[in-house]
Amino acid sequence: MRIAVASTRAGRVELVDPDGDLRLEVDRAALPAEVARLEVEVKPRWVWRDTGEWAPELLAAGVRVARCHDLRLCGAILAASTFVGEASTPATTRPAWLPQGPAEAMVPSASGPVPSAVQRGPALFDLEADPVGDVSAGSAPRAEEVAAEHDRQLALVAASSRPGALRLLLAAESAGALIAAELHAAGLPWDRRVHERVLAEALGPRPTPGRKPVRMEELAEVVRLALEAPLLNLDSQADLLRALRSAGIAVDSTARWELREHDHPAIAPLIAYKRLARLLSANGWGWLDEWIVDGRFRSEYVAGGTATGRWATAGGGALQLPKAVRAAVAADDGWMLVVADAAQLEPRVLAALARDPAMAAAGRGRDMYRAIVDAGVVATRDEAKVALLGAMYGATTGDSGRLVPRLARAYPQAMGLVDRAARDGEAGRAVTTLLGRSSPLPPARWHELQARATQPDATDADERRARSAARDWGRFTRNFVVQGTAAEWALCWLAGVRNRLADLAPRSPSRAAAGSGPVFARIPHLVYFLHDELIVHTPEELAGEVAEAVREAAEDAGRMLFGDAPVEFPLDLVATGSYASID
Structure with missing residues (x-):
């Protein structure tokens, strides 16, 4: 069952099941109680324009929803995905009231390897960035319009070349939006x-x-x-x-x-x-003074905030916590932090994407960089790391340029995959992740440089600028497929952890984590996420079960994305009272 949610012009809220008889209109103040009742009775998928419009007030009232469909984030993916292709016709244009997703307002630069915002958007490799996209854009939709947009998006998925992959991506992206709101609501425990x-x-x-x-x-x-x-x-x-x-x-x-x-x-x-x-x-x-309130750091996470689907933040620096202040990240009395880091995630994702058996074997049950040394590809672990990162990010000079050809000989399928992605970018074509998130196309200025270089009166300088812009765009697309698919794995991992923690909820700790708010004061809950690392705040007595839930969710994420590909996704997993104890 799905329930479309929208505000009325009178300031009330419509709850409509477009496939059934449910049609309610309630005061905004009464919304949390109504949502809580429906969560228990019918367990719906909530369909709304933007999770940020609804989840914070529900969480503040002690109500948490199990699942949703975020039309803004999902619409952004579908608008660009090459999997959708010709299914997107003028008749299926998304409505004006649906604002852009954060990453859609970005146009990568033709003069550098990293895309940057036209005005102020997060770039591909940014660790901290301002969000783009105004959730207030356009007039507020009615519930029937919300449902119609959901139907439009589902039709695009059904008509796509890979509907199963897109369904998984949209579900994971929407779950990520819920998790981002919950991370803010619970906050990261912080000892001032x-x-x-x-x-x-x-x-x-x-x-x-x-x-x-x-x-x-x-x-x-x-x-x-x-x-x-x-x-x-x-x-x-x-x-x-x-x-x-x-x-x-x-x-x-x-x-x-x-x-x-x-x-x-x-x-x-x-x-x-x-x-x-x-x-x-x-x-x-x-x-x-600005960010620590009631013993918690409550950053504003921006789900889908970069071109590849990696998250950004709207302030506070949650994605850049230096070691110097990590000692302040400490569990409440009677609680622990379960800290998990996916070891060498992007190289493993590359091995799985390319179905490269030699590279997959290098990462099986051990340090991938050390295994590359043991295979005789390079001499030291540092060289292995430099070579792999250089291959994924398009480095052509220095140690990376010297070592990458050795990787190409040892792992031809993996290196062939990123090389093809680079060539697509150099030709101005989009590339697409495993589940269907596509890279933005080059901006007009990039095409102008390429066109100028083909003119009869083109100078050597014109040709150099065009080649440089093409290579830069190729470096962007080379890494896009790997980083974007790694972000998809991480989203599936996060969603799996969230679901498993909910199953542990009925057991109450001896001490409540009052600073975590009404939803999370007595149950294990996610409190931090950075690309391939997460932290769960848990009652001490559940720490072992939480650690196992985190590990199982990582295994499930690998199977969901890569099936029987012989690639492992091991975790560095620690239960501790202080984040400072993590190397």
């Missing part, structure tokens, strides 16, 4: 006192507004003395570069890797200053 101690040890006492911490001021003075620049503002990139060059330090940037190449008394304190400046700006006292 531990965090403040970390800041005091690194930076000194909290400074007065407008002043730098004492440790940063001390380091700044050392740098100024070493550079003979008493008035230097270390926070000004332009001023710092001028001072470095005046001191005979030939640098093109102030990046730490470039600074380390020079032997000068200013270098070590400058690098230390930059490290503390990063801690202060990203996770300092201001961050604590």
Whole structure:
């Protein structure tokens, strides 16, 4: 059974089963109770424009839904998927009230290997990005319109070349939207006192507004003395570069890797200053005041926030928690953190996608990079890692460029897959993940560069620019199929964990996790997710069962996506009281 949800112009809420007799209109305040009743009685799939419009208020009222169909996220996938193809006709154009998904507003750059937003969207490899897409776009739909859009999307799936794959992807994407809302509602347990101690040890006492911490001021003075620049503002990139060059330090940037190449008394304190400046700006006292409430860090996750389906965040830096502050991530009394990390996920996904038996064997039950060394492909584990990442990300120079040809000889099917994806990108074609998420097409400027290079009066510079843009786009599509399919595996893993944790819900702990809110105070619940890593906050007595649930969900995700492909997806799995104990 499905129930379409929509607001009326009078501020009430419609709940309609388009395939049955259910037609309700309730006050917004009464919605959680009605949803809770229907969850028990009919266990529907909730169909709504955007999960972010409904799930937060339901969770705040203590109501959690089992499943939904997010029209915005699913519509974005279907609008671009090559699996849909000619099924998308003018008659099936999506309605104006359905806003774009976050990644749809992105247009990758023709001048670099990484796509960037036209205005402000997350890029392919961004770890932190602003969401794109306005859920308020267009007029609010009626429930019948919501149901009609659901029908349209289901028809596109049914007419596609791979309906089974798309159904799984849309279900996983919608589950991800629910999980993103639940992660915010539950929050990541955070000990403010531990965090403040970390800041005091690194930076000194909290400074007065407008002043730098004492440790940063001390380091700044050392740098100024070493550079003979008493008035230097270390926070000004332009001023710092001028001072470095005046001191005979030939640098093109102030990046730490470039600074380390020079032997000068200013270098070590400058690098230390930059490290503390990063801690202060990203996770300092201001961050604590803004983001830690009731002992929880509640980041705004953006499901489907990048082109490949990886998540982004709308602030708080949840996808970039430095080791320096991880000691503050601590379970409540009587609870534990079950931390799971999918080991070497993208190389394993590549092996499974390509059905490469040699690469699959390298990852069976052990460190994949070490197995590549043992097979005699390269000499060291570091070389194996550099070579594999270079092959997936299109590196052609340095150690990667030297080592990738060895991988091509050892694992021809896997390397052939990413090479074909790169060639498709260089030709301006879309590539598609295992389940059906397709890459954006090059923007108009990219096509202009290619067209200009074919003109009779084209210069050598025109041809170089066109070749460079083509290669850059090929590097984007080369990794898209791997990273995007890895994101699909991770979504299926997350959804499986969520379902299994719900089965553990009836057992109550001796102590409630009050900060986790009304839904999660007494049951194991997800509190963190980063690409291939998750954390579950669980009562101590359930930690073993939670760890097994997480492991089983990973195995199921591999089977759902890759069937009998001989590829394993092992987890680094730890139950601990503190995130700081994880290497």
